Amino acid sequence: MKRITKLFLSVLTLSVVLSSCYKEETYYTEDYDLTITHYDTEFDFTTYKTFYITDSVGLISDYIKKGDANWKDFYKRGGASASVINSITKHYLDLGYTQLDSLNNGTDSVDFAVNAIMTLNEQTGYVYYPGYWYGYPGYWGGYWGWGYYKGAKGTTSTQSTAYYYGGYYPWYGGGYSYTYKTGNLMVEMADGQSVRDLIRFLKANPTLGPADVDAPQLKYVWSAFIDGYQSGDKNIERVINGIDEAYENSPYLKQN
């Protein structure tokens, strides 16, 4: 009989070991960073000489509102927007293109326009471990024994945080919620003439949007997508690294 008990215990131990094996391997935040480039293989980039870039990065977010602290931080001098625009501009200058400050500068019609859009979103999830309820019967005992936690002396407020009896509160083992923020940057190179055509159309048809069936299509010749999770302090640095990677992976953009 003893032997069966031993075997049974071995198997129980083994099953606990197995249960803990599903944990993922070490992954750092930067490991999720992704850079994707895509281009029109038919297009000859040496026909382009001049470019125009928007003065700031467009921001789409489900947690940043225009004018709030994050928004101001994003658009401040030396902030995310400025750093991204500077980095992209520098890459085009290094590749041999000439920057113009307008899409249509008199006789100088810019060859291509560059736009950058950043999307910053927040997700929340909750993980609940029912195993903690089953695994630690002592928690049940403690929980029912106290009934409810005591407030600080002299107060009846249930909001009091004075006594939680250490970590014995069953809910503390029961699960955790987590929040993570994702970010991605889309950089697009559109043909200058197609951008001017679209702007002309939108001015002529103020009630129609760029998605209208009659609106001229923008001709994209190159795009980059930089994607990852946001971390504490190195987000801009990581985005800039992504921009560098995107241009490194696009040698056909070089002028000479």
Add this chain to the structure above:
Amino acid sequence: MKKNILLTFVLVLFTAVSFADGVPTKNNVNTITNGSAVVAGDDFLLPDGYFNINYNLGWTAGDMSNFIGENSYRGFSIDGRKFINDKITIGGYMGWTGFFEKFDRKTYPIDNSTTVTGVGSNTYYNFTLGMNAHYYPLQNSAIKPYVGVSVGPTYQTINTQIGRYYIENQSWQFMIAPELGVFIPFGPDSDVGVNTGIRYNLVSFQNTNYGISNGISYFQWFVGISFEY
């Protein structure tokens, strides 16, 4: 988590079933008869069966070695075997295996027009529940080599990821695993010993998304504790 609870439950159930047919005893046919003196027969060393708990170290083969080249240090299995005659056992097998490989950040060209740069990883897990059969050629030896095979359904998770994007397949597949091993008792009279050997595993899965066109195959060196009963 659900999966883990299920796993624990199945493992416990499996143990219960393994011993449901009575208290394991060294119930050899010739040891005691009619209250007379103990007679050691030819098959004195033949137990009723074995119960094994193994650690498995795995390495991939075939298409699977392109998917994951790293060894697996995460593999466990248990099995029970019962002699149905002097040389053959049948029983049940349960095993869990995890393979993982993380690739350094690099650029992958996707057709001519697209590049993807990132850290990739490939993951493979399976949980197998099957029947086994073994052949023990040496009855009179304390050290008992054997050949055998396990067959049965396996629940697998195969995943390939780059950046924070992945594709994953979770499915039941069929698995066949021939093996070659040996039981070595801790002492001449011990009914506990070491069980070790080599197992080849083949899972009937094919999917070009993961570059697997001829099934998932891997070898395992298993080593563990074996209980005779």
